């Protein structure tokens with residue numbers, strides 16, 4: 629039975645990865661920085677970690693002295709540890725890059741045999757965004773290191789798209805550009821299967837998206853149909869959105885970076901190889917039951 633350390637275990641994807649590893653008989657140590665998160669469910673129906681992991685290691689990967697023994701005795705490190713929205717304390721480089729470097733250094737020290745890391749699909753087309761730069765700086769270090777690795781490159785998660793239903797219920801949605809760009813977002817449970825497959829697989833990189841491709845407009849329409857409330861859609865032309873992003877940068881770098889991500893992905897199709905079975909319609913139906 630292989631032993632796996634899961635970093636990012638309290639996040640949307642990490643919780644499903646812990647669950648999938650346990651379903652397949654792995655021994656799992658979950659790295660957790662806030663123990664209060666263990667017995668609570670995660671965002672958008674991601675499972676509670678309570679009674680799921682074999683061991684909980686309490687530590688913060690941004691502080692190497694708190695995770696010194698986190699990799700002891702494990703054969704595989706999986707990391708979906710990353711900062712998807714600003715916490716106004718750390719930069720993307722502190723988390724996506726440095727915290728993962730702290731884990732990699734430990735993994736190398738105790739001779740872990742494989743490191744699986746979650747970056748982003750089509751990162752090379754988004755290198756203007758600090759979050760992507762931080763991910764890819766780590767990817768370069770991981771590939772250059774003496775450890776076998778797999779980089780998982782997913783499209784957007786259902787946890788990001790779930791907000792569409794809340795917005796439809798509130799009657800207001802903001803759209804950047806014309807909304808005709810296409811993507812295949814993926815459910816955490818489907819992506820977790822891809823991540824766990826990578827442990828036994830030999831692929832160096834795996835690109836993964838969900839089973840259905842939508843335009844942004846189609847996702848807004850589907851959310852409206854399920855909410856039974858067609859929202860008012862405010863469409864920002866790119867020239868205006870870009871101007872607002874630039875102005876935001878004068879006042880707050882963290883908010884600027886999130887807005888830059890939104891305007892960048894609104895310009896391009898991001899369609900990865902299709903995986904999984906979870907349909908967006910069913911997920912949106914579930915989202916409708918959330919308190920809004």
Ligand SMILES: NC(=O)c1ccc[n+]([C@@H]2O[C@H](COP(=O)([O-])OP(=O)(O)OC[C@H]3O[C@@H](n4cnc5c(N)ncnc54)[C@H](OP(=O)(O)O)[C@@H]3O)[C@@H](O)[C@H]2O)c1
Pocket residue numbers: 635636637638639640641642660661662665688689690708709710711712713715718723724727746747748749782783784785786787788
């Ligand atoms: N969400 C998407 O649509 C998407 C798409 C493609 C790729 N990705 C990448 O996939 C990864 C996982 O995404 P996710 O949606 O599962 O993220 P998430 O739900 O926000 O989970 C992030 C994990 O990283 C930990 N973390 C965040 N900031 C930290 C900090 N300062 N110090 C220590 N730990 C910290 C969190 O711990 P706490 O619970 O303690 O905060 C959590 O366990 C990220 O690297 C993201 O960039 C995401």
